[in-house]
Amino acid sequence: MRTTEIAIIGAGSAGLNAYRQARKYSDSVVLIDPGPLGTTCARVGCMPSKLLIAAADSAWHARQATAFGVTVSDIRIDGKAVLERVRQYRDRFVDNVLKGMEAIPNADQIHQRVRFVADHRLETESGEQIEAQRIVIATGSRPAIPGFLRAAEDRLLSNDDLFELDTLPESVVVFGPGVIGLELGQALHRLGVRIRMFGIGGALGPLQDSEVRASALKAFSSEYPLDADAQVDSVERTDSGVTVGFKDQSGTLQNETFEYLLAATGRRPNVDQLGLENTSLTLDDQGIPHFDSATLQCGDSAIFIAGDANNHLPLLHEASDEGRIAGNNAGRYPDLRTGHRTTPLAVVFSDPQIATLGISASKIRQYKPDQIACASFAFSDQARAKVLNRTEGMMKAWADKHSGKLLGAELVGPDVEHLAHLLAWAVEQKLTVERLLEMPYYHPVLEEGVRSLLRDLKHAMEH
Ligand SMILES: Cc1cc2nc3c(=O)[nH]c(=O)nc-3n(C[C@H](O)[C@H](O)[C@H](O)COP(=O)(O)OP(=O)(O)OC[C@H]3O[C@@H](n4cnc5c(N)ncnc54)[C@H](O)[C@@H]3O)c2cc1C
Numbered sequence: 001m002r003t004t005e006i007a008i009i010g011a012g013s014a015g016l017n018a019y020r021q022a023r024k025y026s027d028s029v030v031l032i033d034p035g036p037l038g039t040t041c042a043r044v045g046c047m048p049s050k051l052l053i054a055a056a057d058s059a060w061h062a063r064q065a066t067a068f069g070v071t072v073s074d075i076r077i078d079g080k081a082v083l084e085r086v087r088q089y090r091d092r093f094v095d096n097v098l099k100g101m102e103a104i105p106n107a108d109q110i111h112q113r114v115r116f117v118a119d120h121r122l123e124t125e126s127g128e129q130i131e132a133q134r135i136v137i138a139t140g141s142r143p144a145i146p147g148f149l150r151a152a153e154d155r156l157l158s159n160d161d162l163f164e165l166d167t168l169p170e171s172v173v174v175f176g177p178g179v180i181g182l183e184l185g186q187a188l189h190r191l192g193v194r195i196r197m198f199g200i201g202g203a204l205g206p207l208q209d210s211e212v213r214a215s216a217l218k219a220f221s222s223e224y225p226l227d228a229d230a231q232v233d234s235v236e237r238t239d240s241g242v243t244v245g246f247k248d249q250s251g252t253l254q255n256e257t258f259e260y261l262l263a264a265t266g267r268r269p270n271v272d273q274l275g276l277e278n279t280s281l282t283l284d285d286q287g288i289p290h291f292d293s294a295t296l297q298c299g300d301s302a303i304f305i306a307g308d309a310n311n312h313l314p315l316l317h318e319a320s321d322e323g324r325i326a327g328n329n330a331g332r333y334p335d336l337r338t339g340h341r342t343t344p345l346a347v348v349f350s351d352p353q354i355a356t357l358g359i360s361a362s363k364i365r366q367y368k369p370d371q372i373a374c375a376s377f378a379f380s381d382q383a384r385a386k387v388l389n390r391t392e393g394m395m396k397a398w399a400d401k402h403s404g405k406l407l408g409a410e411l412v413g414p415d416v417e418h419l420a421h422l423l424a425w426a427v428e429q430k431l432t433v434e435r436l437l438e439m440p441y442y443h444p445v446l447e448e449g450v451r452s453l454l455r456d457l458k459h460a461m462e463h
Contacts (some may be wrong), residue, residue: 004030006330007122007132009114009274011101012039013316014307015138017323018330019104022136025331030130031104032122034113038094040140040308041316047093048163049183051086053349056190060351067389077192079168086163115275119301123275134302134330137289138323139270141308145263149175152261153237159184162262168193169259173244177204177228181264182220182350188262189224196256198230198246205348208361209410211376212396216412219352219392235261269311279303286311294338296326304330315346345424347417352379352393355420358408358427364398372407374398375456379413382449390414395453397423401461404432406454419450433458 005026008018011033019031041047062072112124122130143158150156157165157172159180171194174185181197182205189195197220204220207213220226227246233253234245243257271287281289281298289298289305293312296304304326307319325339348354364372376396379385393413399406409423426436433454441451 001129001131002030003131004028005132006030006134006136007032007114007130008136008138008327008330009033009122010138010140010270010307010309011037011109012138012140012307012319013041014140014309014319014323014326015136016097016101017320018136018138018304018306018327019108021324021327022134022331024328030108030110030132032110032112032114032124032130034111034125037101038097041319042090042093042097044160044163046316048086048090049159049180049187050349051089052082052163052187052191053183055082055085056187057351059192060190064389077168079191080166082168082191083163083165090163115273116278117275119279119281119303134333135304136296136323136326136330137271137274137298137303137305137309138307138319138326139274139309140319141267141269141311141314143263144266144268146175146265148235149261149263149265151235151237152242155237155242155258155260157260157262159264170194171241171258172260172262173198173242173256173258174262174264175199175232176264176266177220177226178264178266179205179346179348181262182348182354184262184264186220186224186350194258195224196244196258197224197226198232198244199226199228200230202229204228205350205354206346206356207354207410207412208356209396212361212394212410212412215378215392215394216352216354219412220350267308267314269309271305271309294325294341295329295336296322296339297329297336302330302333313344313346317342317345343424343428345420347420349417352390352413353411353416355411355416356409357420357424358406359398360408361396361398361410364408371401372398373401373457373460375453375460377449377453377456379446379449382446382452384444384446384448385414387444388414395419395449397453397457399433399457399461404434404461405430406433406436406457413449414446419446422447422450433461 005028006022114122174197177199231247306322306326308314378394380391395411397409
């Protein structure tokens with residue numbers, strides 16, 4: 001039996017931050033993870049996906065050059081070279097994480113999977129018992145793959161194995177136009193892979209406003225076959241790959257065969273095999289313990305949950321923040337502190353990009369209409385967007401009519417990651433629309449579109 005003051009389960013982005021914080025309070029902290037180490041973000045998430053998108057963008061820009069009177073001839077994509085670069089840079093990001101872990105004493109690390117056998121007791125795969133006064137759950141998430149997609153057998157891919165392919169496939173059917181599907185599907189398409197994307201119920205990325213969603217859908221479906229509300233009848237592993245039977249837009253049944261099937265159908269928090277049923281924690285219908293998002297404490301226990309494991313805001317910067325808050329509180333327990341939660345901000349690195357920030361469109365719909373002012377702006381009218389030949393998309397923003405403060409926005413358009421940051425910082429600073437209009441705006445920049453949006457928002461507040 002091993003005893004420790006604090007045990008951190010999971011050495012991902014949340015767990016590593018939790019460990020560093022907890023160590024400020026105690027020398028008796030263990031970090032438990034069976035590996036592979038290096039974090040989901042660096043190994044199979046944020047970083048390799050952005051590397052693939054960077055390759056796709058360069059192919060796309062070369063193809064788009066003709067619109068400017070520039071002809072780039074003989075564009076060839078070397079699939080092997082593309083994936084080799086992805087892995088080469090990915091490995092450097094992973095190495096950086098692993099180097100950072102060298103500062104953690106070996107005695108503090110346990111390279112095994114664990115599960116709870118009681119509130120304060122964990123058991124490793126090899127049967128060792130660990131008694132811990134406080135515990136942080138930071139076990140992350142994994143791809144959630146619906147059963148019918150498993151019919152693709154050895155041709156089924158997720159983000160865990162896509163980047164390991166030797167070369168780019170000839171064709172991929174993508175299930176799930178969420179964040180991961182939109183990013184990877186479009187990148188594959190732009191790298192010359194024949195793709196088709198299927199969704200359910202019309203959902204698209206994180207978008208909740210129907211107009212903004214329609215604008216995004218128009219942009220993506222004009223570039224590659226995308227049915228966000230598809231009727232898929234069958235998925236079958238055939239001699240030539242994976243054959244998908246689906247109804248096309250006219251309702252006619254079609255069969256199309258692809259080399260691979262990419263499941264981008266969401267992620268499942270890693271809490272189901274943690275033995276949480278052996279604790280006194282109250283679990284929700286997904287098996288996630290009830291927790292306080294400000295302290296990350298589960299109920300009134302000495303157990304905390306951070307990162308993708310709690311499914312609250314499954315994003316890298318949130319996992320890092322939550323790890324810090326949970327580790328700090330595990331160190332201080334029972335004298336807990338409320339952690340600072342930043343304004344929600346999410347970006348999809350598609351093209352056009354998608355971003356959401358602040359109070360979501362669906363929450364805004366619950367406010368009384370006389371409380372909220374709303375305005376929208378289409379990039380088709382924007383000077384710099386026209387210069388760049390990137391006029392797809394729109395922005396919608398909402399503000400509090402009484403205080404004049406900006407509350408949130410949804411954006412689809414060229415490089416809106418930057419506009420979204422600007423607006424998220426404004427929401428974080430509790431700035432009013434009027435104050436934002438007093439800021440400098442250079443010319444000609446995409447930010448002038450933000451000024452037009454804010455002017456309309458001010459007008460909507462006044463009338
Ligand atoms: C393809 C893809 C692209 C993404 N792109 C972005 C992006 O651009 N921007 C962004 O903000 N976010 C992005 N994300 C999300 C981001 O990667 C995650 O939110 C973040 O990595 C979660 O960190 P974490 O610490 O919660 O989990 P992880 O980093 O997954 O760490 C969890 C750790 O727990 C360990 N573990 C699990 N179970 C046990 C157990 N029983 N015992 C011991 N250890 C265990 C695992 O081995 C793992 O090391 C992306 C995700 C994916 C999949």
